[in-house]
Every structure is written in C-alpha cells, then in structure tokens.
Amino acid sequence: MTFKKVEDSQVTISELMLPSHSNFNGKIHGGYILSLLDQIAFACASKHSGAYCVTASVDTVDFLKPIEIGELVTMKASVNSIGSSSMVIGIRVEAENIRTGEKKHCNSSYFTMVAKNEEGKSVPVPGLMLKSREELRRFAKSLKRLENKVKRRKEFNDTDFISEEYLHIQELDNVKIEM
Template sequence: MNNQQDEKKYKKVDASRILISELMQPSNSNFNGKIHGGYILNLMDQIAFACASKHSKTYCVTASVDTVDFLNPIEIGELLTLKASVNYVGNTSMVVGIRVEAENIRTGAIKHCNSSYFTMVAKDDEGNSVEVPGLILNDKQEIRRFLKSLKRLEMKKLRRREFEEKDFSPNDYLHLLEDHKVKVMLP
C-alpha cells in the first residue's frame, strides 16, 4: 500500500481538530445571569458534528453523549472556547472529545467548564452508516485518550448488558436504596 492510499484509510488526530470561540451574550443567559447549559450543549453538538464530519468527510449524527458535568458557571461577557478532537474511531463511529473553557476577558483568568464525549456516526446520503478512516496516534496524550475511550465503551457495554438482561431483578439491587433518601411503598 502506498503512502497516499494509507492517508485515505488513516488520518492524524490533528487533521480534524477544531477550536471555536464565542463571546457569551445576555441573550444566551438564564434568569440567574449565567449562560444556559442547553446553549452550551448545542455548541458542543455543533463542534462534535464539525470535527467528526471533517474526519470522516461525510455527514455525521450524534449517537450518544457521555458525561456532561457542568463544573463552573459561564458568565455573560466571557469568551467561551470549545476544543474538539477525534479520540477514538470504530468502524462507522467516532468519539469526539470536547473541552469547554471560559475566559474572563478583563483578567485573562481561564476556567475549565466541562469536558464531554460525543459518539458520532458517519452517514451517507441515504442515511446508511459508512466506514470512517482509522486514526493515527502521534503522542502519549492521543494514545491515552484513545485508551480511555476504549475503557468508557467497555463500561457502557457492561452497564447495558447488566440492565438489559431478561433476568434482571430489582430485588437484587434493593440494598442500594438503604443509604438514599427514598421510600419504597408497593401496593
């Protein structure tokens, strides 16, 4: 296989890395003067789409979103920066890692607001899933991100298997309720 053919089958992480910045406006705030989490999720979905589409050279759809924890509030007037890269590729899917940071323009202070992982699936014009290029990992951080994605996928499969089994019995898990603020009042 020559080098040009190899480049079509595999792409470097840097080839589809995306960075966007946007000034946070009052129109995107909630009643408490903070930026709506839903607005941030919309921006994250957009950058995940752009990153995955850039990698796959095709239309992509969001299949799932893993762990969106809002770590710090985002204020009106802050410069929001979203960074996205393909962390993992499967046959037709990609995991796009996204980091969200907000910068106070006056002080230059930067805070990490959240990180999340969007699983995107490449589609053709008829809506069929299509194969995506492999990933070339160039440094230890890219290897770490790929391996962590593998671990998250493994945990997701275990969770799904555990709760979708036909012999799942809530009685096996009732002991988990003991330390929670809940009452079970069955008829």
C-alpha cells in the same frame, strides 16, 4: 485503509457569551452549551470522515463550573477513538474572563458521531493515527468509557432488578416501598 492524524481533524471555536444565552439565574444556559457542543462534534467528525455525521450518543457531559455572561467560551474538539463508522469526539470547554485573562475549565464532553452517506447508510471512516502519549491516553480512556457504556446498557435492560444488591433501598429515609 487510510489513516488520519488526530491534529488533522481538530476544531476550535470561540464565542462571546451574551445575555440572551443565559438562564434565569444569570448563568449561561446548559442547553445553549449543549447545542454548541453538538455543532463542534459534527464539524470535527465530518472533517475526519469526509462525510455527513450524526450524533449517535452523548456519553458524558460534565458541567464543572458555571459560565458567566461576557466570558469568551472556547471549545476544542478532537477525535479520541474510532469504530468502523463511528467516532468518539472529545470536547474541552474553557471560559475566559476577557478583562482579567483568567481561564477556567467548565466542561468536558464525549460525543459519539456516525458517518453517513446520502442515503443515510453508515459509511467507513479513516483509521486514527496516534502520535503522542496524550492521544494514546485519550484513545484508551474512550475504550474504557465504551466498556462502561455496554455495562450500563446491560444493567438497564436487566428486568430482574429486584435482587440482593438492592435490598438496602428499604433502609433509605427518602424511599417508602409498598408492594
């Protein structure tokens, strides 16, 4: 098996936020940021795998601070962990006021990407060589997010949702149960 260093697949993009990217509140539209996130996740995963990659899931998208028109947005993506044909791409989004130089962390996201061949079949990806405590921390956090994802799927598919743990719902002020 071949291994690639995290740094070999890292991708950074920057883009100036224009009025055409804004929502009705004058902030940059979250959907536009999601589109950029998907693009950089694709670039990072494809760079690591050497294959065409598709988005399998978006595990987390945390919008921490709004992005303003005129700010320079920089996205940094790296492979945090891998499976046999999948990769978890961690992305950090920062916005910079280009007049003052002030930077703010606006978003963190985790995309699971899958490498595919020309027939659309999943293909193996190179292993991941971890060379720092930070890379090891990101890998471990990815494993924890995967555990939580599996747990959420199991809970979502559980059809026996009426149980003791949900009886407190009837005490909420904004819910009325008539069964």
